[in-house]
Amino acid sequence: MMLKGIELFYLLRPVWAVLLALVLGSALIALGGVNPLAAYKELFGGAFFDYYGFANTLVKMSPILLAGLAVVIPLRAGLFNIGAEGQIYMGGLLAAMAALYLPEIPAAIHIPVVIIAGAIGGGLWGFIPGYLKAYHGINEVIVTILMNYVGINLVSYFAGGPMMQEGAPYPYSEEIAEYLWLPWIMGGTDAHAGILFGLGLALIAWLTIRFTTVGFALDTVGKNQTAGRYAGINVKRQILVSMFVAGAFAGLAGTFEVIGLKFRLYHLFSPGYGYDGIVVAFLAGLNPILVPLSAFFLSGLKAGAHIMQRATGLESTVIDAIQGLVIIFVAASLAFRFNQSQWKRILDRRKSMERQLAEQNAGAKSGSD
Amino acid sequence: MELLFDPAQLSDFLGTTLRLSIPIIFAAVGGVISERSGVFNISLEGCILGGAFGAAVGAFLFGSPFGGLALALLCAGLAGVTLAVLGVSLGINQIVAGIAINILMLGLTAFLARLIFGGEATTMTLPGFYPIAIPGLSAIPVVGSVLFNQDLLVYLMYLMVPAVWWVMYRTPWGLNVRAIGDYPRAADTAGVNVQAVRYCAVIASCMMAGLGGAYIVLSQVFVFTEHMSAGKGFIALAALILGRWNPIGALLAALLFGFFDALQLRLQFNSPEVPYQIFSMLPYLVSILALVLLAGKVRPPAAIGTKFERGAK
Numbered sequence A: 001m002m003l004k005g006i007e008l009f010y011l012l013r014p015v016w017a018v019l020l021a022l023v024l025g026s027a028l029i030a031l032g033g034v035n036p037l038a039a040y041k042e043l044f045g046g047a048f049f050d051y052y053g054f055a056n057t058l059v060k061m062s063p064i065l066l067a068g069l070a071v072v073i074p075l076r077a078g079l080f081n082i083g084a085e086g087q088i089y090m091g092g093l094l095a096a097m098a099a100l101y102l103p104e105i106p107a108a109i110h111i112p113v114v115i116i117a118g119a120i121g122g123g124l125w126g127f128i129p130g131y132l133k134a135y136h137g138i139n140e141v142i143v144t145i146l147m148n149y150v151g152i153n154l155v156s157y158f159a160g161g162p163m164m165q166e167g168a169p170y171p172y173s174e175e176i177a178e179y180l181w182l183p184w185i186m187g188g189t190d191a192h193a194g195i196l197f198g199l200g201l202a203l204i205a206w207l208t209i210r211f212t213t214v215g216f217a218l219d220t221v222g223k224n225q226t227a228g229r230y231a232g233i234n235v236k237r238q239i240l241v242s243m244f245v246a247g248a249f250a251g252l253a254g255t256f257e258v259i260g261l262k263f264r265l266y267h268l269f270s271p272g273y274g275y276d277g278i279v280v281a282f283l284a285g286l287n288p289i290l291v292p293l294s295a296f297f298l299s300g301l302k303a304g305a306h307i308m309q310r311a312t313g314l315e316s317t318v319i320d321a322i323q324g325l326v327i328i329f330v331a332a333s334l335a336f337r338f339n340q341s342q343w344k345r346i347l348d349r350r351k352s353m354e355r356q357l358a359e360q361n362a363g364a365k366s367g368s369d
Numbered sequence B: 001m002e003l004l005f006d007p008a009q010l011s012d013f014l015g016t017t018l019r020l021s022i023p024i025i026f027a028a029v030g031g032v033i034s035e036r037s038g039v040f041n042i043s044l045e046g047c048i049l050g051g052a053f054g055a056a057v058g059a060f061l062f063g064s065p066f067g068g069l070a071l072a073l074l075c076a077g078l079a080g081v082t083l084a085v086l087g088v089s090l091g092i093n094q095i096v097a098g099i100a101i102n103i104l105m106l107g108l109t110a111f112l113a114r115l116i117f118g119g120e121a122t123t124m125t126l127p128g129f130y131p132i133a134i135p136g137l138s139a140i141p142v143v144g145s146v147l148f149n150q151d152l153l154v155y156l157m158y159l160m161v162p163a164v165w166w167v168m169y170r171t172p173w174g175l176n177v178r179a180i181g182d183y184p185r186a187a188d189t190a191g192v193n194v195q196a197v198r199y200c201a202v203i204a205s206c207m208m209a210g211l212g213g214a215y216i217v218l219s220q221v222f223v224f225t226e227h228m229s230a231g232k233g234f235i236a237l238a239a240l241i242l243g244r245w246n247p248i249g250a251l252l253a254a255l256l257f258g259f260f261d262a263l264q265l266r267l268q269f270n271s272p273e274v275p276y277q278i279f280s281m282l283p284y285l286v287s288i289l290a291l292v293l294l295a296g297k298v299r300p301p302a303a304i305g306t307k308f309e310r311g312a313k
Helices: A002-011 A013-031 A036-048 A051-076 A084-101 A107-136 A140-160 A194-211 A213-223 A225-230 A235-262 A273-283 A288-312 A318-333 A340-368 B007-036 B044-062 B065-089 B094-122 B143-148 B152-170 B172-182 B184-189 B194-221 B232-242 B247-270 B282-294
Strands: none
Touching: A002 A340, A013 A036, A013 A273, A013 A318, A036 A051, A036 A288, A051 A084, A051 A107, A051 A194, A051 A213, A051 A235, A051 A273, A051 A288, A084 A107, A084 A140, A084 A235, A084 A273, A107 A140, A107 A235, A107 B282, A140 B232, A140 B282, A194 A213, A194 A235, A194 A288, A213 A225, A213 A235, A225 A235, A235 A273, A273 A288, A273 A318, A273 B094, A288 A318, A318 B065, A318 B094, B007 B044, B007 B143, B007 B152, B007 B172, B007 B194, B007 B232, B007 B247, B044 B065, B044 B094, B044 B194, B044 B232, B065 B094, B065 B194, B152 B172, B152 B194, B152 B247, B172 B184, B172 B194, B184 B194, B194 B232, B232 B247, B232 B282, B247 B282
């Protein structure tokens, strides 16, 4: 019973990490001259208990959830995809191109084409570092990061050059046709259906990893490549496929920003959602079914930050600092694994000690009588 | 083409190359120390940013670039301590730890900078270092003014790179670092304190990257802006691989990336009608290309990324 409790305590590590980050964050807030409780009340109240605030949380959750999945999937195979940011941009770019430049086709075909184009755009941006890793052994961390900068600059180039709307004050493209827009899910707000795609894909990713041989192969490669190879798993293909799929998920995040929220290709349209995906992935313990939960929390922090800034005057960047603390503590908590035999030993020792104490006490009592 | 024949223009171009290379050189040579001891230092980017932030705050508070330098070393050093605790003591995956530090530095510096500088963050000019011409040497045509009419941090870099090389290859401590990076168990058996050496290597590495950040603030722009490291730490990682985990190699590779950065600036300048971003991506593309061309031809330290535990099998 006690053992189960301790195991649960270990399982909830990310929760403790978040609480610790929020406590330390309150010191930062106090440093900013604001009462931390008042700030958190505005933050969480605005993010989760206000109609428009909640809608805003969902708006941010759409890309962050997908970016989180884009980090989780390759990481199951032991690959660090730090390139979700660039993949988001490339997805947005190809989706915008498909939306703006294809000849007239019926909406029922055009919409899926746009979405697939976005997925392929991001997918290719993930496939390249995957290929370089699988066939040339090049560190995927460095390549994915460097490709972020290439992707972001490419979008800025297109949005400010060939695709720029004439006379626009800063780089953005023409507006895409209204029949391509994603439906809204909360009246009077910006919350769009992208989040539903994200939730569906999280479920599919979880089912795949949990119940199929594909998922098993992915995890085996992540745990021990050599064992995987001996078990007949094509390790290279696992790397290629997981990186392509991850890129495609991030590409969809970019696609939904374009066809669900902005309706144009803007330069710098993602404020680092790809990096938020890393935080989300670790907060979810690399479990796809928990990604929506951690993405919901993080999006809430971000959406609430501006409400908090308006109400208390505290810089909303404090949330970026708290987010940094969250990932540091989650990372540190990874070091503390639940060791059943060790805890059992400790508990057994305690029990025997208590028994001895009880016996001695009983003996002392009978002696004094 | 005229670039090559006009001494003034050539000198200007070489100066830009050096200027853009210096943060990368500091970070890449620092990274060599950490990685040779067997610890991935993905947090170089965060250390540059931390150094830049510390430099700005120090220069602002003390009114002197030396105060900035001190605080830059402190901030980057703290990032190094964090990486060492997470990656060396706790044995967390060093890449995870490095990424976490980068994200922390990004958020923390953005918030604290707004807190400290308020709204005037981007308009104020901080005290900084100014060029000191070395008599005689700076009069050499073309390269003289490029190399020997520089500020203190550049001269520090001239001394640091050979010093790091000397420490790594000519001193017992350097031998320990290299041995630990390849085969920590053997070093441990020989009586070397593996954890202590790794701590020193990681912290030194981060402080050097911090100097790179300090250079950007104190010698180039005299102001702190959010995320001003802009990926230089990751280019430095590519440079240290291209330089084969050797300080001199890392220096040359960093200069190569600086050269392409200077080149893209010139291209921007010469063709204002083209959106500049198409040129901005050049240093990143060159870094990727360099990694691809070098793939399979370089060998990282054998024990890199692994946790060392005494007595563990």
